[in-house]
Each structure stands twice: as structure tokens, then as C-alpha cells.
Amino acid sequence: MASAVEPTDRLAAVLARWEPVIGIEVHAELRTASKMFCSCPLPPVGAPPNSYTCPVCLGMPGVLPTINRRAVELVLATGLAIGARPPAATRWDRKNYFYPDLPKGYQISQYDLPLAVAGTLLVEASDGPIRVGIRRAHLEEDTAKLIHGEGPGGRRVSLVDFNRSGVPLMEIVTEPDVRSPEQARRYAEELRLVLRTIGASDAEMENGQMRVEANVSLRPRGTDALGTRVEVKNMNSFRAVERAIAHEIERQAAALEAGEPVVQETRGWDDAAGRTYRMRLKEDSDDYRYFPEPDLPPLHLDAAWLEEIRARLPELPAARRARYRDELGLSAYDAAVIVNDETMTTAFEAIRAAGPGLPAKEVANLVTGDYGRAAKETAERTAAGLVGRAEAASLAHIVGEVVAGRLSRPNAKEVLAEHLASGTPAAALVAAHGFAQISDEAGVIRLVDEALAANPAAVADLRAGKAQAAGFLVGQVMKASRGQANAGLVRRILDERLAAGEGSKG
Numbered sequence: 001m002a003s004a005v006e007p008t009d010r011l012a013a014v015l016a017r018w019e020p021v022i023g024i025e026v027h028a029e030l031r032t033a034s035k036m037f038c039s040c041p042l043p044p045v046g047a048p049p050n051s052y053t054c055p056v057c058l059g060m061p062g063v064l065p066t067i068n069r070r071a072v073e074l075v076l077a078t079g080l081a082i083g084a085r086p087p088a089a090t091r092w093d094r095k096n097y098f099y100p101d102l103p104k105g106y107q108i109s110q111y112d113l114p115l116a117v118a119g120t121l122l123v124e125a126s127d128g129p130i131r132v133g134i135r136r137a138h139l140e141e142d143t144a145k146l147i148h149g150e151g152p153g154g155r156r157v158s159l160v161d162f163n164r165s166g167v168p169l170m171e172i173v174t175e176p177d178v179r180s181p182e183q184a185r186r187y188a189e190e191l192r193l194v195l196r197t198i199g200a201s202d203a204e205m206e207n208g209q210m211r212v213e214a215n216v217s218l219r220p221r222g223t224d225a226l227g228t229r230v231e232v233k234n235m236n237s238f239r240a241v242e243r244a245i246a247h248e249i250e251r252q253a254a255a256l257e258a259g260e261p262v263v264q265e266t267r268g269w270d271d272a273a274g275r276t277y278r279m280r281l282k283e284d285s286d287d288y289r290y291f292p293e294p295d296l297p298p299l300h301l302d303a304a305w306l307e308e309i310r311a312r313l314p315e316l317p318a319a320r321r322a323r324y325r326d327e328l329g330l331s332a333y334d335a336a337v338i339v340n341d342e343t344m345t346t347a348f349e350a351i352r353a354a355g356p357g358l359p360a361k362e363v364a365n366l367v368t369g370d371y372g373r374a375a376k377e378t379a380e381r382t383a384a385g386l387v388g389r390a391e392a393a394s395l396a397h398i399v400g401e402v403v404a405g406r407l408s409r410p411n412a413k414e415v416l417a418e419h420l421a422s423g424t425p426a427a428a429l430v431a432a433h434g435f436a437q438i439s440d441e442a443g444v445i446r447l448v449d450e451a452l453a454a455n456p457a458a459v460a461d462l463r464a465g466k467a468q469a470a471g472f473l474v475g476q477v478m479k480a481s482r483g484q485a486n487a488g489l490v491r492r493i494l495d496e497r498l499a500a501g502e503g504s505k506g
């Protein structure tokens with residue numbers, strides 16, 4: 001789990017006096033092959049402007065939309081994953097506003113009959129678990145993208161790229177249940193993990209596939225009335241979510257304590273400056289003049305269809321973490337580290353399938369340690385392709401050899417790195433290098449005695465109470481044995497030899 005932003009003393013003082021009331025809105029680009037209401041494929045990241053468009057997503061007069069069934073299924077799957085209630089029927093609405101990125105002058109969205117209502121998401125934060133209520137999840141089309149820059153003659157110009165226009169978006173809106181910047185971050189991280197686990201969205205914030213907005217208000221501690229809410233946008237990372245909300249809390253508190261009103265508005269986040277700035281006054285839903293979309297029929301949800309979607313749901317992150325803790329005996333920390341990283345989850349499950357009798361803790365150590373680091377360094381490999389059958393068998397072989405005492409941990413690390421780099425089976429690498437762990441006592445005694453004789457200064461330091469000298473001596477033995485000596489046995493014999501007075505000679 002990524003570390004949270006450390007709260008400042010100033011923020012802590014503000015939170016002692018004021019209680020934040022925070023609601024989160026997330027827009028997630030759905031993992032479909034085509035756009036929401038037309039057959040245009042989804043534009044890849046970096047596609048040339050206006051190269052993935054058609055008359056429908058350009059809003060040309062006379063064109064008619066058609067519903068993307070897969071997009072509907074993904075929103076329904078998300079609703080089922082968060083325990084939300086699907087309606088018997090839903091419909092589409094027109095959300096009317098005029099802005100250059102909206103070619104039709106309205107957005108096809110959903111208002112009073114969303115595809116999922118009344119869900120919850122359990123979130124682990126540093127101050128304990130919180131249950132965040134999810135008011136609704138609905139489906140809509142994305143807008144175009146405005147690009148601001150310098151034009152001919154140095155004039156400022158705004159250009160419109162319609163590639164994103166019509167991309168299917170799911171909007172997920174929470175109840176105002178979040179009470180701190182860290183809780184907001186943890187909610188966004190957990191929601192992204194759920195979306196990725198069920199295949200609803202890639203949810204890459206840096207690519208604009210997941211956008212997080214926060215509605216923040218303050219009230220004096222111990223009171224129930226809600227304050228004036230301010231919407232914060234343009235947060236393009238989880239760290240930015242936490243920093244932006246923390247800043248907005250401090251900004252509102254300073255205004256209220258100075259006797260100034262908080263204005264209902266939309267503010268952007270400037271990550272470089274570390275502050276929010278005014279964008280525009282905040283609209284209410286009445287300002288959008290919602291009315292039923294006349295070009296699309298209502299959608300009636302078949303119970304058998306919903307059960308089919310439910311049956312396809314994989315194990316969800318919270319359930320997987322609980323299984324790792326309760327059934328496999330992993331610590332809460334190890335379970336969270338593995339489940340929160342799809343690459344590690346894939347590897348952990350594959351290794352256990354290839355070596356069903358292996359201790360879960362040993363598999364977890366490999367996955368969260370050397371394997372996890374190597375996987376991150378090999379960024380071009382995907383979570384799906386990183387562990388194939390042969391590789392899973394090799395990783396299981398490494399763990400099994402370490403558990404059996406036939407392969408030292410330093411040698412296991414070397415085999416793992418070479419296997420990931422070359423694809424050579426681990427068993428072949430162990431044999432080629434002659435990595436048979438030295439566990440016979442006589443052989444280890446000889447290595448320890450040689451290390452004691454060669455390093456009298458370290459022996460003297462250890463006798464003088466300098467504990468780090470023991471680590472040095474163990475390291476010398478491991479170096480001499482090319483990492484093949486049993487490190488636990490080395491330490492035991494080293495302690496015995498020193499206790500017996502050995503190593504003081506020479």
C-alpha cells in the first residue's frame with residue numbers, strides 16, 4: 001500500500017477544531033472496444049487529435065445513438081461488486097449545458113434512474129476501517145478535450161480534440177461519509193482496485209482513465225449542520241487527491257475563522273503550487289435542465305442477465321485479503337501488499353497452484369520481496385503475461401528448494417533474477433551453478449573457523465559488544481561459500497565458537 005501524505009501540524013490543528021465532510025465523485029473510463037453510442041473504437045493514448053470520430057460522437061444533426069451493451073454490463077457488474085441495488089428499469093437523460101467540449105450542447109447521462117444505487121465500500125485507513133456509502137453509479141458519455149496553448153502570432157488559443165467524445169464513462173458518487181484527506185485517498189485506491197479486478201476499467205489516473213473529484217465542506221466539531229461545499233477537480237494522482245483535499249480544508253478553515261463566507265464553487269488543483277484555485281461557481285442539478293433522452297428507449301433489466309453478470313465476478317479484493325489472512329495465515333500487512341498489486345496477486349496464486357504444498361508465508365516472502373522488485377523493474381511485462389505456467393513452476397521450485405534447505409536464500413535470489421532475465425528453468429540454473437546449500441555441520445564449522453581466523457579485529461569488536469560485527473562475520477562466511485552456506489547454521493556455529501573462546505587466537 002502506498003504511503004499516505006504526512007499531515008502537517010497546521011492541518012492537525014485545523015482538524016481538532018473543524019470536521020471535514022467529504023463526498024467523492026469518480027469518473028472511470030470503461031474497458032470496452034467501442035464508444036458509448038457509436039461504433040468508433042476507443043482512442044489509444046497519444047492518438048492524433050480528432051482521428052477517432054464519426055458523425056455520432058461529433059454531434060452532427062440527424063444522427064442517432066445506439067447503446068453499448070458491454071458498457072451497461074460493466075456498470076451493473078460494478079454495482080454488484082459494491083453491493084448496490086440495480087433498478088428494474090433505467091433510462092437515459094439529457095444533461096444540458098453549453099461548453100466547447102460538448103458538441104451537441106448536451107450530454108447523454110442518467111439522472112433519477114441510475115444503473116446502481118445504495119452500495120458500500122469498506123476502506124482501511126490509518127485511523128481504522130470506514131464504510132463509505134455509495135449513492136449511485138451511472139453511465140454517461142465523455143466529453144471532448146480542450147487543449148489550451150499558443151497560436152499564430154503568440155495569441156492564446158483553445159483547440160478541441162473530439163477523440164474522447166462519446167467514450168463510455170461510469171460516474172460513481174459517494175455519500176458524504178469521508179472525514180479526512182487520507183480516507184479520501186484510500187477510498188479512491190480501493191475503488192480503483194475493485195474496478196481493475198472485475199475488468200470494468202484500467203483506471204489509470206495518469207492517462208485520464210480515472211478522474212477523482214471531491215466535494216469538501218467544514219463544520220465545527222460536535223455539530224451536525226452541513227457547511228457550504230466546494231468541488232475540487234484536476235487531481236491526477238492519489239497523492240494529489242490527499243494533498244488537494246488537505247489544502248482545501250485548511251483554506252476553508254482560514255476563511256471561516258476570519259469571518260469570511262465559503263462560496264459554493266468549483267476549484268482546480270495546481271499540483272506544482274500546492275494550492276487550489278477558482279474555476280467557476282458551482283452549478284446545482286436544476287441548472288442542467290435534465291429531461292429524458294428522446295432518442296433512446298428505457299432499458300429493462302432482466303433478472304437472469306443480472307445473475308449471469310454476478311456469476312462472472314471474480315474474487316473481490318476485500319474477500320481475497322480476508323482469505324489470505326484467515327485461511328492462509330498471512331499477516332494483514334502481507335495480505336494487503338499482495339492484493340493491492342495485481343502483478344503480485346497473479347504471481348502468488350500461480351506459484352501456489354504450481355506448488356500446492358508450499359507454505360503461504362514463504363511464497364508471500366518471495367512475491368513481495370525479490371520477485372516484486374524484479375517485476376517492477378520489468379515494466380514492459382503485463383500482469384497477465386508476467387507469470388506463465390513454466391515460470392510459475394520455476395518460482396515454486398525456488399521456494400520449495402529454500403524450504404527444504406537445499407538452496408540458500410542468497411542463491412535463490414540469484415537464480416530468480418537469472419530466471420526472470422533469461423527464462424531458463426530454475427532447476428536447470430540451480431544445477432548449472434552447483435547451488436547445493438551447505439548444511440552439513442562439519443563443512444560450516446570449517447568455514448566459520450576460517451572466517452574467525454582471517455578477521456581478528458571483527459572478533460575483538462564482537463567480544464567488545466559491537467553486535468554489527470556478527471553480521472560482518474556471517475557475511476564473510478557466506479561470501480566464502482558463494483552464498484551456499486546455511487545462514488542460520490552459520491550464525492549458530494559462530495555463536496557457539498565464540499562462546500567456547502574460539503577465534504581469539506591468531
